Amino acid sequence: MFDHGRMLRILHADLDSFFASVEQRDDARLRGRPVIVGPGVVMAASYEARAFGVRGGMGAREARRRCPQAVFVPARFSAYVEASRAVFEVFSDTTPLVEGLSIDEAFLDVGGLRRLVGPPEEVARILRERVRREVGLPISVGVARTKYLAKVASAVSKPDGLLVVDPERESEFLxxxxxxxxxxxxxxxxxxxxxxxxxxxxxxxxxxxxxxxxxxxxxxxxxxxxxxNLMDPRPVQTGRRRSSIGSQSALGGSARRSLAELDAVLVGLVDRVARRLRSGERIGRTFTLRLRFGDFERATRSATIPRSTASTAAWIETGRALLRAAYPMLEERGCTLLGVTISGLVEAGAEQLELDLFGQDVDRAVDGAVDRVRDRFGSAALTRGVLVGRRIGHEMPTLPDSGPARG
Structure with a gap:
């Protein structure tokens, strides 16, 4: 009896050095040259720059030392989001079973396309050709029986490669x-x-x-x-709502920042994430603060509150408590990235209504009024006082979707 569980069916498609590739696509003068995206911190490096040891998260000074001939370009997030949407349209046109992992990678289940298109390796070949032809970007694809093996295969095949893991030779590969x-x-x-x-x-x-x-x-x-031991039964999951939503900001320039400067970054990120929660009619319960130090090591701090909420004020208060506790370490080691994530998400209608003993109704009214003004006049129509006159760094885009917190 044929074992369908041993068949190839999963693709992991991963755009190569995504931000840098978009820059090289849009400016012919950059093609074939070492390109670094980001002012103070390397957000992406082309493979020509990686050959000199330049990596994402590295400080610009070190990147220049390793690759003096590199061309530094500012990040253009709108261009990256547009390119990502175009690529995901190709994914969705290939198969309805697409699980996006980030702005530049996804799993695709193509096991059902054998009769219509051909075996998964042929689907992968066509997919790569379409992304190159229709979007103008290189993409690496791993083909395997499981999600994990497909992801490893795409990484091994980079740059701009295709690697198929034979089900009978998985141990030999891994x-x-x-x-x-x-x-x-x-x-x-x-x-x-x-x-x-x-x-x-x-x-x-x-x-x-x-x-x-x-x-x-x-x-x-x-x-x-x-x-x-080659055990990964997870299927490609589609149409599921996110269990968390977050945003992070890469901080250029010096890694040394005052508590007030980091607080402004925190408030801006929480303001953005809480609004996305409300737009998606979600509430959450756990707040995670993500930190990257001046030496580029990372750490997280988290807290869970008694009641799920989408209140900006509640999440700012929670985030500030975590930031204050972590600041002695940040003061000593510096900070090059700050991010926030709200998780444990459920539908807003699942919230248990209680007597308004702690001002939740006031928070909801304020958040609702601010959201309505911004929806009508734009996000810049209202801003928090702590953010006036401050530049809070570069937000790192996440997977684009049709609406906040939808997934």
Whole structure:
């Protein structure tokens, strides 16, 4: 009996150095040259710049030192969002089963196209040709039986490549790769694994799951052990609403900032995210503050409030408490990126109505009035006093959608 579970069906499509590729597409003078997007912090680097060791998140000074001939260009987020929408139209025209991961990558389930188009590798070839022809951008595609293997394959195939993982040779493909290829292995986990003599995926697969849990924690150990042993039953998920929504701002220039400067960035981000929540008729309960230090290491701080809400004031208060607690560390190590995420989202109608003992009705009325003014006259029609005269950095775009917080 034929095992359909062993068939190729998943594509992971990932645009190559997306921001830099858009710049090279739109300006012929940049093609073939090392291009870096971003003023104070590298937001994207073309592969010509990456050949010199330039990476995203690196400071501009270090990037110039490594690649003196690089061309620095300012970010054009509207161009990137437009390009992303065009690419996702190609995805959706290929198959209705598309799961967007970010502005520049997605999973596609093409298992049902065998009779209409051909095997998944042929669908991937056509997809790459269409993105190049219709949008003018290079894209790498991995084809595999599972989402995780497809994602690894697209990364290995870069730049501008196509890699198919034969279901009968999955271990041969995956196990020689460095353990950092596993989804969820960052610098800290990598250091722990390598200190224990685990440097490849194959070595991790051979370790007892309980031993791995002792190194990195039970949940993480179970997750990594399953991936290393080719266990990933997750389907491509479409039409699902987001479980979280966030925004982050890359901060150019010096990494040293006062609490007041970081507070202004925080308020601007929370204002933006809370409005998206209300536009999508969602409420949330957990606030996460995302930080990147001057040495480009990252950290998060989170808090869960008693009642789900979309109130801007409530989330600003929560975020400020986290920022104040983290500031001694930021004062010492600097800050190059600040982000906020609100998670645990549910429909606004799921909120339990209570007596207005804490001013929620006032907050809702204020938020509603501000939203109506901005909807009619534009986002700049009203701003918070703490933001007047301040430039809060460059917002990093997320996956475009047809409406805030919809997913």
């Amino acid at each position: 196990h020689p790769l460095p353990v950092e290829r596993l989804w969820g292995v960052g610098p800290v986990t990598s250091a722990r694994l390598r200190a224990d003599g685990i440097s490849t995926v194959g070595q991790l697969a051979a370790v007892q799951e309980a031993h791995l849990g002792g190194l990195v924690g039970a949940a993480a150990g179970q997750h990594l052990w399953a991936l290393a």
